[in-house]
Amino acid sequence: MKENTTANEIYGYNGKMLMVDLTSRQSHWEAIPEDVLKKFIGGSGLGAYLLHKLCPTGIDALEPANPLIFVTSPLVGSRLTTSSKFAVVTKSPLTGFIGDSLSSSFMATELKKTGCDALVITGKSELPCLLSIDDGHVEFLEAHDLMGKTTSETEKAVKERMGHRTRVACIGPAGEKLVRFASITNDGGRQAARTGPGAVMGSKNLKAISVKGTHVVPVQDPDALNIIGDDLTQRSLGPATEKYRTLGTMANVSVFNRLGTLPTRNFQQSTFDEAESVTGEAMHQAHFVKNAHCANCTIGCEKILVTNDDGKKAQGRMEYESAFALGPLVGVADSNTVIRASTLCDELGMDTISTGVTLAWAMECSDKGLLTPDQTGGFSLSFGDGDALLEGIKLIAERRGIGNLLAEGSMRASRKVGQGSEAWAMQVKGLEMPGYEPRSLKTMA
Ligand code: SF4
Structure with a gap:
């Protein structure tokens, strides 16, 4: 070297x-x-x-x-x-x-x-x-x-x-x-x-x-930086960031549902009739373990949640984007399944947004008579099916069966399946859309 x-x-x-x-x-x-x-x-x-x-x-x-x-x-x-x-x-x-x-x-x-x-x-x-x-x-x-x-x-x-x-x-x-x-x-x-x-x-x-490493980068005016640092720390503990300190970004679920900006069942709806069970408030009450902070952060927006049912225990960070993509977007209202799906994506190393949006595309295909169990090797996907969601995540990570197609992302998968399915692949230039309904949240469009 x-x-x-x-x-x-x-x-x-x-x-x-x-x-x-x-x-x-x-x-x-x-x-x-x-x-x-x-x-x-x-x-x-x-x-x-x-x-x-x-x-x-x-x-x-x-x-x-x-x-x-x-x-x-x-x-x-x-x-x-x-x-x-x-x-x-x-x-x-x-x-x-x-x-x-x-x-x-x-x-x-x-x-x-x-x-x-x-x-x-x-x-x-x-x-x-x-x-x-x-x-x-x-x-x-x-x-x-x-x-x-x-x-x-x-x-x-x-x-x-x-x-x-x-x-x-x-x-x-x-x-x-x-x-x-x-x-x-x-x-x-x-x-x-x-x-x-x-x-x-x-x-x-x-x-x-x-x-x-041990390198320290030079600062031109350490005293001034300290003063600014103190001020920012004080402000980071004020009302503007309270939402992030209490519920984290998960607070968005109930707010967005009220505003009609919560993408649901592959963006076919913008409110989720079962949102109550996956709101930040509900998840906090039933699953909260502790807050976590990035290095040097005084806000600590990260919420560590754990499952509380009889299934295999899953514990991990939960953010709004993961909750929307693996909950309302795929029609899943069981909070334990949402935590399990998010943790599984994190452990297997996949973007929760693209995973949820691609699976939601496949679910809409199933609804419309495309991607039948015959075509998917017996695997059936439908909105609200938590077991199918978890199995679909594993199939994608392993590129097994239908997972090999879905691992390509919604744009490429829809081009391969065709039959008009490109119309409900919710992506922009190949990147799956995040959790903001652009028809009601117009700054997103
Ligand atoms: S630095 Fe990390 S913990 Fe702090 S607000 Fe940002 S994402 Fe959250």
């Missing part, structure tokens, strides 16, 4: 990026010009610039040359509340355009402490790989033993191997199977999921990345 000694001196940044080629198992550092850092601020901005510069024209998203870019921003590593974010930017296997997916917590701060502002991964490892970055030192480690593991199993195994201070980003079985909406998971369940970066990571035979 070649060390770069000409990094720029610029406050808030390391001034350099780490370039990793999995094919040759080589890495080197490159300085990022100061004018680039100033023009393209933040994870998504710098990531989009780097993708534009580094991604060869016309390649398929799953080709080795597609760069998988992890990018932090100037405030990452500061003590400012909610600043611990990173972007994963790559050519999206769902859309074929720029894919920009945000995640947060200690993976962001630790990545910056390794000494880079961006980690750019290209190529494809011949064997399953665990990429280790320890204070800027890169190692390509064997990862055969990690293959097939869920995201939490992978994170646990990598931490046991690399030390518990290590931060881990990894894919689950869905990423290994190149499900086009596979996610990258970090910090015990945070997800970079939208636009399918986990499929790109899987296409590179890269199961996990472990990072740790």
Whole structure:
């Protein structure tokens, strides 16, 4: 590995990026010009610039040359509340355009402490790989033993191997199977999921990345930053964020249902007649375990929920987007099933929104006489069928039976099935729509 000694001196940044080629198992550092850092601020901005510069024209998203870019921003590593974010930017296997997916917590701060502002991964490892970055030192480690593991199993195994201070980003079985909406998971369940970066990571035979470091990025005026930090902390504890501190984003379910903006049964309705059982209030009362915080966050919008029925216990983070996509959108009103479905997606490493929207498309196909059990190998999908929802998620992650078609996402699946089903594939340029009904929430349209 070649060390770069000409990094720029610029406050808030390391001034350099780490370039990793999995094919040759080589890495080197490159300085990022100061004018680039100033023009393209933040994870998504710098990531989009780097993708534009580094991604060869016309390649398929799953080709080795597609760069998988992890990018932090100037405030990452500061003590400012909610600043611990990173972007994963790559050519999206769902859309074929720029894919920009945000995640947060200690993976962001630790990545910056390794000494880079961006980690750019290209190529494809011949064997399953665990990429280790320890204070800027890169190692390509064997990862055969990690293959097939869920995201939490992978994170646990990598931490046991690399030390518990290590931060881990990894894919689950869905990423290994190149499900086009596979996610990258970090910090015990945070997800970079939208636009399918986990499929790109899987296409590179890269199961996990472990990072740790000690670099401290220079701040121009630490006293001023402290004053701003105190002010933001105070404001983060005020009424504007109360909803996030109490019910989290799950509070949206009942509000959106009242407003008629809760996408239901594949966007055929905008209110859900059984919403009462999956509102933030109901879920909090019946399933709440604890709040969780990203690194340096004083709000703590994450709600950890657990099932409370006789079935197999499932516990995990629950957000509005997961609740809408695996509840009202597929007609499921059983809160335990919604928690189980969301946790299953997180463990298998799939975007909950794209999973729910693609399954909802398939359910509407079944309703309309397409995708009969004969065509699906005996698997039957219908709105409100919780068991079918859970089985459908597993089939997609394993690309088994009808799951192989659905793993392509709703746009490609509908083009294959045809017969007018493209009309109810609720996607824009290949990306499944989030939980906001555009006909009533007009700013969404
Ligand atoms: S806990 Fe919620 S509010 Fe805080 S940084 Fe994480 S996502 Fe943002």
